[in-house]
Amino acid sequence: MISVVILGSGNVAQHLIRALKDASGIAVKMAYARTPQSLKHLLPDENITDDLSKLPEADIYIISVSDDAIHDVSTSLPFSGRLVVHTSGTKSIEELDAKNRRGVFYPLQTFSKSREIDYSQIPLCLEAEENDMKILEAVASAISKNHYHMDSQKRKALHVAAVFVSNFVNHMYVAGESVVSDHDIPFEVLKPLILETAQKVQSMEPAQAQTGPSIRNDQGTIAAHKDFLQNSRFAELYEILTKSIQNEQKL
Amino acid sequence: MISVVILGSGNVAQHLIRALKDASGIAVKMAYARTPQSLKHLLPDENITDDLSKLPEADIYIISVSDDAIHDVSTSLPFSGRLVVHTSGTKSIEELDAKNRRGVFYPLQTFSKSREIDYSQIPLCLEAEENDMKILEAVASAISKNHYHMDSQKRKALHVAAVFVSNFVNHMYVAGESVVSDHDIPFEVLKPLILETAQKVQSMEPAQAQTGPSIRNDQGTIAAHKDFLQNSRFAELYEILTKSIQNEQKL
Numbered sequence: 001m002i003s004v005v006i007l008g009s010g011n012v013a014q015h016l017i018r019a020l021k022d023a024s025g026i027a028v029k030m031a032y033a034r035t036p037q038s039l040k041h042l043l044p045d046e047n048i049t050d051d052l053s054k055l056p057e058a059d060i061y062i063i064s065v066s067d068d069a070i071h072d073v074s075t076s077l078p079f080s081g082r083l084v085v086h087t088s089g090t091k092s093i094e095e096l097d098a099k100n101r102r103g104v105f106y107p108l109q110t111f112s113k114s115r116e117i118d119y120s121q122i123p124l125c126l127e128a129e130e131n132d133m134k135i136l137e138a139v140a141s142a143i144s145k146n147h148y149h150m151d152s153q154k155r156k157a158l159h160v161a162a163v164f165v166s167n168f169v170n171h172m173y174v175a176g177e178s179v180v181s182d183h184d185i186p187f188e189v190l191k192p193l194i195l196e197t198a199q200k201v202q203s204m205e206p207a208q209a210q211t212g213p214s215i216r217n218d219q220g221t222i223a224a225h226k227d228f229l230q231n232s233r234f235a236e237l238y239e240i241l242t243k244s245i246q247n248e249q250k251l
Numbered sequence: 252m253i254s255v256v257i258l259g260s261g262n263v264a265q266h267l268i269r270a271l272k273d274a275s276g277i278a279v280k281m282a283y284a285r286t287p288q289s290l291k292h293l294l295p296d297e298n299i300t301d302d303l304s305k306l307p308e309a310d311i312y313i314i315s316v317s318d319d320a321i322h323d324v325s326t327s328l329p330f331s332g333r334l335v336v337h338t339s340g341t342k343s344i345e346e347l348d349a350k351n352r353r354g355v356f357y358p359l360q361t362f363s364k365s366r367e368i369d370y371s372q373i374p375l376c377l378e379a380e381e382n383d384m385k386i387l388e389a390v391a392s393a394i395s396k397n398h399y400h401m402d403s404q405k406r407k408a409l410h411v412a413a414v415f416v417s418n419f420v421n422h423m424y425v426a427g428e429s430v431v432s433d434h435d436i437p438f439e440v441l442k443p444l445i446l447e448t449a450q451k452v453q454s455m456e457p458a459q460a461q462t463g464p465s466i467r468n469d470q471g472t473i474a475a476h477k478d479f480l481q482n483s484r485f486a487e488l489y490e491i492l493t494k495s496i497q498n499e500q501k502l
Binding site for chain 2: 068109111112115117121122148153156159162163164171172174175176179180183188190191192193195199201205206207210212213215218220221224225229233240241245
């Protein structure tokens with residue numbers, strides 16, 4: 001049995017607590033939150049604390065707080081020599097205070113509090129100093145089918161890529177929604193296309209999956225679309241993304 | 252039984268032929284292709300022709316050719332007074348020669364020849380003059396669960412939105428793939444995130460689903476990412492999309 005303490009109460013922390021408390025071979029001994037209230041729906045009262053001095057001994061401490069707070073929380077821990085990891089995609093392993101053994105346990109996914117998620121599908125990116133990789137792998141395997149060893153530089157690249165394929169993609173959905181709702185068309189109509197576009201690249205390379213007027217260099221349609229978007233706040237994006245697709249094709 | 256003739260042999264035409272020949276209540280009487288060879292895997296030889304004068308009488312003629320060829324093909328038809336539709340998202344119903352009864356049968360999806368598709372999930376956008384909507388609806392219902400009445404102006408808006416949520420989204424996948432492969436990280440790692448991002452907006456509004464450093468205005472991460480992308484061909488896109496997300500939030 002691997003004993004775990006989680007520090008944090010945001011989206012990532014809550015999804016992690018939910019996954020770990022159901023995992024076999026894992027015991028969530030305690031969660032730390034500045035407002036214990038925020039975790040009451042996940043854990044019994046005696047397993048939540050707002051006092052760092054009350055943290056029990058555990059095999060691994062997972063700090064899942066905002067990037068800027070990781071350093072301070074790790075420095076405030078009243079013990080040393082134990083395994084402490086953070087869950088950030090951007091921060092290096094050195095963000096953690098060196099008085100403890102350090103690691104990273106980064107789940108690559110987009111989390112919303114209101115949405116259930118199948119943790120077994122989430123890739124976990126692991127980094128550890130020397131002998132601690134085995135514990136990280138054991139915790140990762142207990143909740144997910146996929147984990148990868150990734151040093152801080154690779155993890156940073158992955159996070160940049162994630163911004164493109166998730167945050168920027170969602171912004172494209174926002175733009176599409178805005179265009180259809182301006183014309184009283186239900187967003188529903190776009191949903192199958194959104195899903196199929198994502199499903200396509202599960203088995204095809206993105207460059208091969210590219211379709212549409214930009215890649216065909218269909219000047220008539222591109223001009224009609226620009227004309228249509230005149231004065232829209234998405235006109236500039238249309239222009240720049242069309243050019244970017246065409247530049248990419250030339251490579 | 253509704254009899255159908257299809258004109259065209261591209262991605263859209265082929266997927267349509269496949270769906271229609273399996274649909275109950277529909278008879279695909281003939282397909283027209285300049286190179287009959289290209290449809291041999293879909294239909295028996297006697298049902299393919301490269302000669303417009305050999306087209307049999309049918310309840311509906313579906314012209315599924317490139318946008319720029321629609322007008323010419325419709326003008327070349329050696330009959331009048333019959334129902335002729337095109338499958339384009341951008342062209343108006345008036346692109347068709349007025350000697351026949353006109354309509355539009357636009358499937359909103361991204362088609363690739365190599366990829367099987369579940370036609371029942373594809374929204375079909377229908378437009379007809381006067382009394383022909385019933386035939387269009389019957390054909391649509393035979394192959395898909397969803398159809399919408401949409402005039403040429405709405406269809407144009409929908410097509411612009413589709414470029415954002417599909418073509419531009421795929422370009423974001425291309426960018427993500429490029430960033431990870433530059434760092435020897437398998438594209439596999441991004442696939443669950445890509446799927447979840449698309450699945451999220453099946454039940455949430457895109458604006459509510461927005462996450463990431465741009466919407467949080469996490470200046471540290473944004474600066475680190477820009478620094479990371481220096482000299483990359485995606486640096487400018489990162490900058491512009493980040494600004495666009497932040498502008499959107501102010502609305």
